Amino acid sequence: MQQEIKSRVVGVDISIKRTTYAIVDVRGNIHASDHFPTTDYTTANDFITALSEKIITMTEANGGYEQIRSIGVSSPSANFLTGCIENAANLPWKGIIPLGAMLRDRMGIAVAVGNDAHVSALGEYSYGCAHGMNNFIIVSLGHGIGSCIFSNGKVHFGADGFAGEIGHACVEHNGRECGCGRYGCLEAYCAEKGIIKTAQEMLEQSDEPSLMRSLDRISPKGIAECCEQGDKMAIEVYRKTGEILGLAVANYASILDPEAVIFTGGISNAGKWLFDPAYESFEAHVFHNIRGNVKFLRSTISDRERDVLGASALAWGIKEYSLFK
Amino acid sequence: MIISSTKTKVVGVNIGYEEINYAIVDVRGKILAESSFPMPTDQDINGFIALLCDGITNLILENDSYENIRSIGISVPSGNFTTGSIVNSLSLPWKGEIPLAAMLRDRLGLAVAVGNNAHVRAIGESTYGCAHGMNDFIVITLGHGFGSCMFSNGHVHMGNNGFAGEIGHCCVEPEGRLCRCGRRGCLETYCASDGIVLTARELMASTDKPSLLRDLEELTPKTIHECCERGDELAIEVYNKTGFVLGLGLANYASIANPEAIIITGGISKAGKWLYEPTNASFEEHVFHNIADRVKIMRSSLPDNERDVLGASALAWNVKEYSLFK
Numbered sequence: 296m297q298q299e300i301k302s303r304v305v306g307v308d309i310s311i312k313r314t315t316y317a318i319v320d321v322r323g324n325i326h327a328s329d330h331f332p333t334t335d336y337t338t339a340n341d342f343i344t345a346l347s348e349k350i351i352t353m354t355e356a357n358g359g360y361e362q363i364r365s366i367g368v369s370s371p372s373a374n375f376l377t378g379c380i381e382n383a384a385n386l387p388w389k390g391i392i393p394l395g396a397m398l399r400d401r402m403g404i405a406v407a408v409g410n411d412a413h414v415s416a417l418g419e420y421s422y423g424c425a426h427g428m429n430n431f432i433i434v435s436l437g438h439g440i441g442s443c444i445f446s447n448g449k450v451h452f453g454a455d456g457f458a459g460e461i462g463h464a465c466v467e468h469n470g471r472e473c474g475c476g477r478y479g480c481l482e483a484y485c486a487e488k489g490i491i492k493t494a495q496e497m498l499e500q501s502d503e504p505s506l507m508r509s510l511d512r513i514s515p516k517g518i519a520e521c522c523e524q525g526d527k528m529a530i531e532v533y534r535k536t537g538e539i540l541g542l543a544v545a546n547y548a549s550i551l552d553p554e555a556v557i558f559t560g561g562i563s564n565a566g567k568w569l570f571d572p573a574y575e576s577f578e579a580h581v582f583h584n585i586r587g588n589v590k591f592l593r594s595t596i597s598d599r600e601r602d603v604l605g606a607s608a609l610a611w612g613i614k615e616y617s618l619f620k
Numbered sequence: 621m622i623i624s625s626t627k628t629k630v631v632g633v634n635i636g637y638e639e640i641n642y643a644i645v646d647v648r649g650k651i652l653a654e655s656s657f658p659m660p661t662d663q664d665i666n667g668f669i670a671l672l673c674d675g676i677t678n679l680i681l682e683n684d685s686y687e688n689i690r691s692i693g694i695s696v697p698s699g700n701f702t703t704g705s706i707v708n709s710l711s712l713p714w715k716g717e718i719p720l721a722a723m724l725r726d727r728l729g730l731a732v733a734v735g736n737n738a739h740v741r742a743i744g745e746s747t748y749g750c751a752h753g754m755n756d757f758i759v760i761t762l763g764h765g766f767g768s769c770m771f772s773n774g775h776v777h778m779g780n781n782g783f784a785g786e787i788g789h790c791c792v793e794p795e796g797r798l799c800r801c802g803r804r805g806c807l808e809t810y811c812a813s814d815g816i817v818l819t820a821r822e823l824m825a826s827t828d829k830p831s832l833l834r835d836l837e838e839l840t841p842k843t844i845h846e847c848c849e850r851g852d853e854l855a856i857e858v859y860n861k862t863g864f865v866l867g868l869g870l871a872n873y874a875s876i877a878n879p880e881a882i883i884i885t886g887g888i889s890k891a892g893k894w895l896y897e898p899t900n901a902s903f904e905e906h907v908f909h910n911i912a913d914r915v916k917i918m919r920s921s922l923p924d925n926e927r928d929v930l931g932a933s934a935l936a937w938n939v940k941e942y943s944l945f946k
């Protein structure tokens with residue numbers, strides 16, 4: 296007798312502002328998706344209860360809960376090995392939250408929890424431009440700079456699960472102060488605040504006219520728009536940013552010899568203004584035997600979809616378990 | 621079904637810049653017989669291969685028999701496990717791409733694995749040394765050059781083309797010292813042998829301070845280290861500077877890889893506390909805060925003269941068995 300196979304999972308992406316959840320099938324088709332503000336819930340308990348109810352409601356309206364094999368969750372500061380969110384700097388819930396166990400208790404099916412950077416990489420590997428690649432790096436450029444390494448077809452977690460902190464690699468001894476308390480971290484130059492700082496420094500140091508001077512609020516997006524209009528100083532801001540980014544990624548690649556470096560996150564929308572100088576600097580600094588062999592890619596899936604898809608891929612990676620048999 | 625006997629020995633070969641060592645090693649890492657010859661002065665790769673084959677064949681015939689040898693593992697600078705070749709070595713006499721594994725297998729009739737010396741050291745430490753039981757660690761080879769190997773999830777991280785681990789060619793100073801590789805500011809130009817000697821020369825030129833370094837016939841990392849032992853301030857400063865750059869390079873590596881340990885091997889690692897204290901201080905200053913204090917920086921526990929042949933023997937077990945002599 297042939298048994299029924301469950302062909303769908305639920306992927307959940309907990310981001311700082313919004314939580315997205317979706318029903319995803321084996322091939323990565325999203326059958327239903329919805330979201331709500333993460334910050335509406337002051338305690339993790341309330342949040343998880345609400346999330347459980349929303350998932351049940353959505354699955355019952357879209358093919359039934361009994362079709363769902365498992366749940367994958369992507370969250371900042373999450374640890375795959377323990378299934379917990381650990382000391383998240385940017386989420387409202389402090390300390391260690393046993394998210395996997397709490398959600399499984401309420402849902403009655405298997406739950407896998409992964410760190411957002413790792414889940415992004417898994418999403419690219421399963422359904423995006425890293426499909427078929429065994430060794431690659433994904434770098435997310437946004438508020439901070441995170442990354443994840445795929446080694447031999449698997450996520451490289453490192454001994455404590457903290458691997459990939461390229462944002463806190465030092466690019467300038469005694470350089471700019473970073474949010475982490477140290478000096479000269481890559482993040483202090485190439486993440487959102489760093490780019491704004493570079494722009495502000497340039498504006499202060501020269502009297503040259505620039506479209507950036509008329510911006511209400513300087514932002515990476517605003518600066519990129521000035522680049523599009525041919526503003527020299529704005530182009531120079533991204534050139535400097537790209538030069539530093541290219542050097543850091545070159546060092547990263549010299550150590551790891553990846554097939555590709557895939558960029559995601561809001562800053563990567565700056566496009567050629569950032570990536571042309573970054574690639575030039577990358578090629579100038581990378582180990583000669585791999586020069587020309589590393590693909591510089593921008594993610595082909597949208598930022599919102601990637602993490603839900605990655606979380607769904609994570610869900611397939613755990614053993615099936617169900618109270619409803 | 622008859623259980624056929626398994627082969628319990630391999631040959632490990634270490635191709636160094638000056639000497640080639642090779643040994644018959646059993647499953648448990650016991651060296652049963654060994655031999656060596658100096659690196660020939662002419663640059664003919666065919667002559668070298670003939671010499672190496674003769675050496676290995678004689679070693680096997682004198683001490684054992686061909687039927688008992690499962691495979692051969694070779695550790696060589698710039699070796700590539702994926703292709704079995706030596707690729708564009710900066711320091712060996714042979715240029716371009718040398719298909720070492722294929723050339724040796726043709727002549728010896730046994731399976732041959734070729735690995736980069738850094739990768740081989742990591743496999744050796746994992747199999748027989750102080751990384752036994754660790755899944756994620758880094759082995760650094762610091763001597764003439766500066767290589768490394770990272771273990772990820774219990775396996776060597778080779779990278780897409782087999783070139784992973786080139787920390788020596790990470791740029792630490794964009795317009796810095798000129799490197800043998802043609803680029804500027806590589807970590808190697810500060811922390812490997814020639815870099816340390818250059819730092820010493822620069823320091824001597826920048827000051828009139830008396831120093832034992834000025835009386836040395838030959839300036840080498842070893843002689844500089846000896847001056848440190850005798851309390852020479854300038855010599856100590858040489859290692860302080862080296863350690864600072866090394867600590868920064870290792871910190872960036874560790875922030876990315878989050879290893880359980882960084883194991884330092886190679887001639888420079890003998891400089892002891894003169895190098896390690898400044899390296900540690902700089903490492904802790906620069907590494908990602910969540911892993912500060914968690915990474916063990918340690919020296920290899922394997923004897924220097926055995927490390928590479930043992931590693932090469934461990935590598936030999938990683939290739940599929942193949943033999944013309946069945």
